[in-house]
Amino acid sequence: MTTAAGLSPVTRSTLADGRELIYFDDPGTPRRAPVRDARDLPPRPEPGELRYDALSGEWVAVAAHRQSRTHLPPPDACPLCPSTPSFASELPDPDYNVVVFENRFPSLGPALAELPSALPWGETVPAVGRCEVVSFTPEHHGSFARLPYSRARTVVEAWAHRTAELSALPGIRQVFPFENRGAQIGVTLHHPHGQIYAYPYLTPRGAQLAEAARRHFDATDRTQTLLGSLLDRERSDGARMILEGEHFSAYVPFAARWPIEVHLVPHRHVADFAGLTGEEKDELTDLYLRLLGGVDALYETPTPYIAAWFQAPIDPVLGPPSRFHLQLTSPRRAADKLKYLAGSEAAMGAFINDTRAEDVAASLRDAVSEARQ
Template structure:
């Protein structure tokens, strides 16, 4: 992997990731941009203890632009975008409309490919590996920033999820406190250790691998399975067999196997409902916080809001109002359906 670090016209950082050296990354951003003015505020909900980000400046962010005005495509034919180069492999830059910035954290955009109409599932294994390397590099860099407590890499895909830019991309958030879901993981892991003397996430993986009816894909170093108490109709967790806290601790064998297995998993999601359009999903890397996360395990959680070809799973009264999930599909049924997808 080869990196080129440069700046956009407003001073935001841009990093090109290339599989080989020699690519010309000298193109300048000549847009007349003002410096980004954002002042998100972190407020703690005294009733739950959760931190809520107030980011009112994001109301003016780019919203469903036409394809010929996509800000994530390369700059071509006199049209300037967020990527000054005429082509790229993987690019990462600071979000112009960040939910977190300054003392509140940092938000970055990860462009997986210059092809506007593609998706992650369309990548080659080599390009998917380059994305993995970019996630890893940014995890290391952001973890070294003062005040950062946890790094979160994720992809939102599909209008049903709320995506406003259809170009294939993901995001990376640097939180200044562990996320609420991570706090639940920490509490559950501590209780499991106290009760059994074992690690919760190692036991979850071992249980899933033994209960093969919930396994979707398995390799030498990774297993993808539907969790026993899945919240979403089609939800898969992907674990490395060796417990590590974050992406930086994966070894070469684990990195080498990941792209092919993950791409197959995404393609099975796309084939679930027999539709022409791709399946909407959220793909989320859960990494341990920088301190106090010794019991946690790196894993990826992938799920879709679609429950049938013509029905979505809405987070309505029980889920949104009480954080009480109701799932319409049995986990064992979901796993069997995913195994059946060619």
């Protein structure tokens, strides 16, 4: 166990099949003695495959073993709820605050290795990397937006801890914490949780953003970052701003792709969760809770979303110009309508938005204000 004044106590354990399990407890919580996982689990599956698409220059993971993963179980069989005498879940302890563990059905890993830059047609390599699950709460029902501040702050500390450790693993190029929320997004577990993928390659979207950041950085003699310049413009214009704090601001980007899209950006240039100060983590937690509360207040029913935390790639050229930030997106374009990615978006990557960024920002400003009352 490791801890420091004001930080979340961290307790490491191991599941029955050898996967790592890490408890993050709220500050002030007594020392935890983890319960042993007594389940008789089968050996961990071999990694899936990585195939290189020469047509696009992108890697594709093949994880056929995930076909058998748990899908929308009832509450009494939820693998993220604490274990009970009648059901042994993935979490042996009868209670916890926040917990992170290696996914039983990973898309990547558990093996680690450096990837080649490409593969000849017809060849495969093991799908190396690491996939982790982050359970935000022992409560089966609820959402991140409903977490008390102290618990949400513990989640932020867990994201920072895992970012630092995963970034140091052999072969890892990008660490991506995210949350899929809502059946419309395609979640397989209703329990409030997120995931962290540690990729052995730079993802297509990550590479696109990092290259744009590098070009801007180089064009300004390495004096300005792209996201910092965009943040300055959005704050100066004001039409799409939602929240402004001392360390972070949230806005709907001028060229938003999705019906609901919000970027939460630090005022200081920082690479990832691990690089944030304590004060920055404190404010990030507060603003993120307020933002999620506003998103949920837009309609009478909870809004599905993807919360994607973009962190700088682990790359000496692309990393320095890239700034940590959140991109929260939702396909919900009306109370009873979703946007589906069809021909133009899915095939060509050419987005056509059904909403104006300025209108969405105005609605979110009102919703955030109402949610706080």
